[in-house]
Amino acid sequence: MVMTPEVLTLSETPWLFTGVMLVKIAVAFVVTILIVAYATYAERKIIGRMQTRMGPTMTGPKGLLQPIADGLKLFFKEDIIPSQSHWFAFILAPMMILAPAFISISVIPFGGDLEFSYEGILYAVPMQIADLNIGVLFIVAMAGLGVYGIVLAGLASNSKYALLGGIRSTAQMISYELAVGLSIVAIFMLSETLSLRGIVAAQQLPLWGMESFSFIPNWYIFCQPLAFGLFVIGSMAEINRTPFDLPEAETELVSGFCTEYSAMKYALFFMAEYANMITVSAIATTLFLGGWGGPFYGWINFLLKVFSFMFFFIWIRATFPRLRYDQLMFLGWKIMLPLALANIVITGISILIWL
Amino acid sequence: MAANTNETMTINMGPQHPSTHGVLQLILELDGEIVVKATPHIGFLHRGIEKLSEHRTYHQIIPLTDRLDYLAPMSNNLGYVLAVEKLLGITDEIPERVQRIRVIMTELTRLKSHLVWLACHALDIGAMTVFLYCFRERECITDIYEKVSGARMTSNYFRVGGLADDLPDGLEGEIRTFAESIPAHVEEYEGLLTGNRIWQKRTVGVGEISAEAAIDIGITGPALRASGVDWDLRRDNPYCGYEDYEFEVPVRTGCDTFDRYRVRLDEMLQSAQIILQALDKLKPGPTLADCPKIVLPPKKDVVNNIESLIHHFKIVTAGFEPEPGEIYQSVEAPKGELGYYLISDGSSHPFRMKIRPPSFVNLQGLPQMVEGKLLADVVAVIGTLDIVLGEIDR
Incomplete structure (x- = not known):
């Protein structure tokens, strides 16, 4: 007898639902934190190799304990709050930047359904914390919230370098969010859903409905290459990675908005940077590379794609110099925004003609 | 608001x-x-080198010159010893081998200085990898420094009338291998930077200074040559036998940061060429001039020969005493014209030593190069001027 799995709901099986939810949250959070920690290690190792260095080698075998040592060190450092700063905002800022980065993970589907039986009933659990029907909007909103952390850090520090860093990043994030947001619009038009799960499901079909080429999946990178490029470039700007790392441009603004921060608060900024990198990679994977679809078991595909994206970001950092503020604005408003709009128009026309 | x-x-x-x-x-x-x-x-690194020199014998000043432009110590040494030799009137008595080795070492110094410049300039603009690539090559030069002088940075290798010691065995081959590898390395840096759109956006048209303005301020070196002025002391006022070598003086007319970058990279290639030519022309010979009252005698003679012992004693305790007079000698240091103005009152130490450091003069161009530009350009311009504070503050 083939049983159709029941969907867990809060109203019918409240305890089971809550338990499963907590487990999912714990797993997603712990995995993200671990990736954050080891992304720093991977970045140092990979860039080290690219720059004819070794990277960390001394702490633990092959330096594998380095992220933990770094964390411990920062944890025990003196936590300085400058006397001229606004203390409440100063403390709030690192939290405000880290929280949205982690929250965004909650709507990302990292695998298909997981089936298990409990008291004789077969249940299916989606490998996703929350399948919001406005998932993409939620992510865009959270990314926008992250700006406040940086602005607040810049203002609350009461330091000129931090202020400049804060102003730069506000302008930068707002301008690039626009291009990123518009580049995603083309995806909704094709998938006709805002749910990330729905978008992934739409990408599992054969490419452009051609049954004879069913081995090529209908990943949106194939029909939306321009949107993909805009999204990746815009995301790099939004997460302040090279070549768009102006807010914390070390050689110009000392450390930008986190100049005055020390100890664990400083570490939070760095965790946020890497968490954002993971989030952005996960979103790109979900929207353009078919999410968990691929040759291996669900979440393995997903993680592989996320890691490839992160490798790409690290690689870029080892290669490119930094753009200047005005050039950044020029690229954002005069090149990427019109391209994103044109992409929407072309997508719309194509849909009208062929679909 | x-x-x-x-x-x-x-x-x-x-x-x-x-x-x-x-x-x-x-x-x-x-x-x-x-x-x-x-x-x-400026002035945070002032150590009073000019004033200190007035209380030291001529030989004791050489280590002080190492600390002027600490990224190019041998060029500073060279400028100073040439000035003293000119003051003593023994310029023509310097043996050929000394001249060749001085050229080889100062051109290596130019490479060393330019490598640090490129490394820091690229890092300032955000290209981190170039920094480490350049320091990899610089490491080879520091090793060569260590082998000839015992020190990796403050070399103190040249002496009035010659060199502290001959090149160690086998070093010529090592220098040749290194000089031959330079074109490939320069190509590597160019691959990362020259064609890079972001690098071009950050450097083309940034920190412009016209030839007239540059001459008015007194800018020298690669910064002047990138403004279209064809002026290089090695060719136009030769010293150390530079007239024997065939090399080009790279000149560009862009007046901006990008062209200063190109000029310096071309200079690195030319320096490698000069080193190879000098190695070809290097013949065995004495490494000290035959001037017993100025140059320390070999240790073997000091213990066996009474006359040498007296000379040794006199030079070490009292130094030598040039005729009263004043001279100016300048060399083409990696950063521009490095000049020494010496006044002798006939005693064993200079009455006055004035140093004309290229960085100090070049820095004066900074305000007009950055005013009206963006904050990020300030960093690029500081990098492109290639200043060293040890030389500016002295």
């Missing part, structure tokens, strides 16, 4: 700042991100 629109923000850039190349302090007046006024404040 509307009332504040005309206000500018004054920002203290340095002396503790990651990209002011030492302890330069810039008082920047910013209107948003635009620099309205830039005022360099």
Whole structure:
């Protein structure tokens, strides 16, 4: 007898639902934190190799304990709050930047359904914390919230370098969010859903409905290459990675908005940077590379794609110099925004003609 | 807020700042991100080298010159010993081998200085990898330094009338291998930077200075040659037998940061060429001039020969005493014209030694190169001027 799995709901099986939810949250959070920690290690190792260095080698075998040592060190450092700063905002800022980065993970589907039986009933659990029907909007909103952390850090520090860093990043994030947001619009038009799960499901079909080429999946990178490029470039700007790392441009603004921060608060900024990198990679994977679809078991595909994206970001950092503020604005408003709009128009026309 | 629109923000850039190349302090007046006024404040690294020199014998001053432009110590040594030799009138008595080795070592110094410049300049603009590539090659030069002089940075290798010691065995081959590898390495840096769109955007048209303005200020070296002025002391006022070598003086007319970058890279290739030519022409011979009253005798003679013992004693305790007079000698250091103005009153130490450091003069171009530009350009311009604070503050 083939049983159709029941969907867990809060109203019918409240305890089971809550338990499963907590487990999912714990797993997603712990995995993200671990990736954050080891992304720093991977970045140092990979860039080290690219720059004819070794990277960390001394702490633990092959330096594998380095992220933990770094964390411990920062944890025990003196936590300085400058006397001229606004203390409440100063403390709030690192939290405000880290929280949205982690929250965004909650709507990302990292695998298909997981089936298990409990008291004789077969249940299916989606490998996703929350399948919001406005998932993409939620992510865009959270990314926008992250700006406040940086602005607040810049203002609350009461330091000129931090202020400049804060102003730069506000302008930068707002301008690039626009291009990123518009580049995603083309995806909704094709998938006709805002749910990330729905978008992934739409990408599992054969490419452009051609049954004879069913081995090529209908990943949106194939029909939306321009949107993909805009999204990746815009995301790099939004997460302040090279070549768009102006807010914390070390050689110009000392450390930008986190100049005055020390100890664990400083570490939070760095965790946020890497968490954002993971989030952005996960979103790109979900929207353009078919999410968990691929040759291996669900979440393995997903993680592989996320890691490839992160490798790409690290690689870029080892290669490119930094753009200047005005050039950044020029690229954002005069090149990427019109391209994103044109992409929407072309997508719309194509849909009208062929679909 | 509307009332504040005309206000500018004054920002203290340095002396503790990651990209002011030492302890330069810039008082920047910013209107948003635009620099309205830039005022360099110098003197944080002042050690009174010129004044100290007045109380030391001529030989004791050489180690002080190492600390001027600490990224190019041998060029400083060379300028100073040439000045003293000119003061003593023994310029023609310097043996050929000494001349060749001096050229080889100062051209290696030029490479060393330019490598550090490129490394830091690229890092300032955000290209981190170039930094480490350049330091990999610089390491080879520091090793060569260590082998000839025992020190990796403060070489103190040249002497009035010659060299501290001959090149160690086998080093010529090592220098040749290194010089031959330079074109490939320069190609590697060019691959990362020259064609890079972002690098071009950050350097083309940034920090422009016209040839007239550059001459008015007195800018020398690669910064002058990138403004289209064909002037190189090695060719136009030769010393150390530079007239024997075939080399080109790279000149470009862009007047901007990008062309200064190109000029310096071309200079690195030319330096490698000069080193190879000098190695070809290098013949065995004495490494000290035959001037017993000026040059320390070999240790073997000091213990066996009474006359040498007396000379040794006199030179070490009292030094030598040039005729009263004054001279100016300049060399083409990696950063520009490095000049020494010496006044002798007939005693064993200079009455006055004035140093003309290229960085000090070149830095004067900074305000007009950055005013009206963006904050990020300040960093690029400091990098492209290639200043060393040890030389500016002395």
